[in-house]
Amino acid sequence: MLLNKSTTLKSKLCERLKQARMQAGFTTAKAFAVKHDLKISTYSLHEAGTRSMALEVIEHYATLLDLNTSWLLTGMGSKNSSLVRQVPIIDWEHVVNYPQGIAFDLVKWTTSDIDLSPFSFALIVDNDAMEPRYPEGTIIIVDNQQKPKIKDYALILLKEKKVPVFKQLIQVDGTLYAKSLNPEYKAIRLSKSAQVLGKIMQAKLILEPV
Numbered sequence: 001m002l003l004n005k006s007t008t009l010k011s012k013l014c015e016r017l018k019q020a021r022m023q024a025g026f027t028t029a030k031a032f033a034v035k036h037d038l039k040i041s042t043y044s045l046h047e048a049g050t051r052s053m054a055l056e057v058i059e060h061y062a063t064l065l066d067l068n069t070s071w072l073l074t075g076m077g078s079k080n081s082s083l084v085r086q087v088p089i090i091d092w093e094h095v096v097n098y099p100q101g102i103a104f105d106l107v108k109w110t111t112s113d114i115d116l117s118p119f120s121f122a123l124i125v126d127n128d129a130m131e132p133r134y135p136e137g138t139i140i141i142v143d144n145q146q147k148p149k150i151k152d153y154a155l156i157l158l159k160e161k162k163v164p165v166f167k168q169l170i171q172v173d174g175t176l177y178a179k180s181l182n183p184e185y186k187a188i189r190l191s192k193s194a195q196v197l198g199k200i201m202q203a204k205l206i207l208e209p210v
Contacts, residue, residue, distance in 0.1 A: 013058070014049040016072055020065045020079075021047070036064050068113050077113035084113045087141055089122040092163045095155060095197060098144065110139050112202055117145035120201070123155075123166070129180040130166055138205055140166065144198035153200035154178075159193040166200070 018029075026032035033043040045051035046061075053061075062069040062081065071079045078084060088107045090098060099119050110122050125138040130153075134140065140153075148154040150171045155164040156178050167178035170187065177187040178194075 010052075011049050012075060013073060014047055016075060017061060017065075018047050020067055020072070024065055032064075070111075070113060084111050085116065086110075087112050087116070087120055087122045089124060089139065092123060092126070095121075095123070095142075095164050096157060096162070110141070110204065112141050114202055116141070116143050116201060119144060125166065129182050129185050131182045133181050134166070134203060135205070138203055140200050141202040141204075142198040143201045146199035146201065148196060148199040155197040155200070156190070157195040157197055158188065159191055164197050169196070 021029065021032050024032075026035065029044045029047050030040050032038070033040040042051070046053050046057065058072060059069050061067075062072045066081050068078050068081045068084050070077050070084075086109045088102065088104060089110055090102060090107060094102060098121055112120070120141060120143045122139050122141045125134050125136055125140060128136055130138075142155055144155075148169055150169055153166070153168050156167055156169075157164045158178075165178060165188075167180060167188070170177050170179045176190040176194075178190055179187045
């Protein structure tokens with residue numbers, strides 16, 4: 001018997017919600033609903049998986065249980081919301097001198113639930129060179145303290161360029177190249193003057209409200 005994929009994902013989300021609720025000390029769905037002024041029947045149906053939940057509802061439940069919304073949705077990443085960190089989204093022309101010259105009170109932010117160095121930052125992909133995996137509008141999170149290895153994705157500053165490029169590092173016959181995923185772009189042979197500015201640690205394929 002084949003399982004419907006969306007139904008399976010939904011049931012796993014509901015099971016995570018139930019487990020988190022019980023671990024928070026609420027032995028019944030009713031107790032949790034009463035404590036947080038939720039409609040008992042609605043919450044019970046949500047947890048049971050018999051009523052669909054909008055993203056805003058899932059986020060609300062995650063907040064009430066101190067959960068990382070991403071974990072509640074997917075089961076991946078940090079479970080605890082306190083381990084989710086804010087990462088500034090900066091402009092490409094600010095990468096080389098980052099964090100100098102950044103007005104942090106004015107930038108937009110995204111979130112990450114992975115281990116990053118203190119001065120990590122995010123960028124918004126502004127071209128099609130890394131399609132189809134990283135289409136225009138994708139948020140990429142960069143750790144400028146991490147050294148990428150061959151086949152990793154990285155920010156690379158080419159000779160006489162002021163703005164870095166987002167590419168995959170590859171090696172052919174001992175020579176390093178910066179490769180685009182879009183076949184319409186040719187790989188760039190890296191000279192000794194090229195600088196690797198950081199490793200791409202995470203990507204969000206859908207641009208979130210920031």
